[in-house]
Amino acid sequence: MNVQTAEPSVTEPLSQTEPVPASTASAPTHLRRLVLTGFMGAGKTTVGHILADRLGWDFLDLDAYIESRTGVAVPSIFAEHGERHFRKLESQALASALGMHNVVLALGGGTPEILTNRLLLEQTPATATIFLDAPFSVLFDRCVLQALNPGATGRPNLADPAAAETRFLARQPLYRRLAHHTIDTESLSTEQTVATLLARLNSGSPRGR
Numbered sequence: 713m714n715v716q717t718a719e720p721s722v723t724e725p726l727s728q729t730e731p732v733p734a735s736t737a738s739a740p741t742h743l744r745r746l747v748l749t750g751f752m753g754a755g756k757t758t759v760g761h762i763l764a765d766r767l768g769w770d771f772l773d774l775d776a777y778i779e780s781r782t783g784v785a786v787p788s789i790f791a792e793h794g795e796r797h798f799r800k801l802e803s804q805a806l807a808s809a810l811g812m813h814n815v816v817l818a819l820g821g822g823t824p825e826i827l828t829n830r831l832l833l834e835q836t837p838a839t840a841t842i843f844l845d846a847p848f849s850v851l852f853d854r855c856v857l858q859a860l861n862p863g864a865t866g867r868p869n870l871a872d873p874a875a876a877e878t879r880f881l882a883r884q885p886l887y888r889r890l891a892h893h894t895i896d897t898e899s900l901s902t903e904q905t906v907a908t909l910l911a912r913l914n915s916g917s918p919r920g921r
């Protein structure tokens with residue numbers, strides 16, 4: 713979770729070693745939760761971290777939350793109990809996460825597959841959902857690169873590329889319908905995605921549903 717740093721006093725300039733206040737942006741005042749959705753590799757976690765920092769909000773990654781609630785890594789849940797069980801844990805974690813305030817929540821790529829999850833997201837007040845979109849080939853390449861990082865979490869639903877593309881195509885309409893805003897991230901850096909997202913949120917013109 714992020715810790716919001718206090719505003720510096722004008723009479724006490726920041727030293728080189730003091731943390732710079734992260735909160736430099738704001739969300740519309742009626743919003744308490746920002747939810748990032750999209751396929752694996754969309755940048756939900758990376759963008760979510762930065763966005764939360766900018767807003768001075770907490771950040772919650774749904775997969776990490778499931779892991780902290782169960783004490784088991786997501787790939788192990790898939791391997792030991794199957795996807796159906798994982799989806800049950802995911803729905804429970806989502807319901808709990810949506811009770812939090814001033815939080816940026818990064819969903820798992822498959823969270824919107826489940827109808828009750830979509831209803832929960834649509835019916836939770838003060839919540840805006842943002843779809844980070846990109847073509848499958850771009851997302852797949854990003855995931856391959858991420859998998860090279862030491863400590864990267866495995867993605868069981870990416871093991872078979874053809875099956876992953878079929879899932880991607882089936883999920884696209886769900887992501888779109890759920891989203892108050894859709895951002896095409898194909899040619900955007902993480903920073904540009906965050907800036908676009910903040911501008912879109914504050915423009916007062918939701919698009920994408």
Ligand code: S3P
Nearest residue numbers: 751752775820821822867868869
């Ligand atoms: C999944 C996406 C993963 C994780 C799990 C299943 C999916 O999350 O929830 O491996 O079915 O798309 P990310 O989208 O954060 O990789």
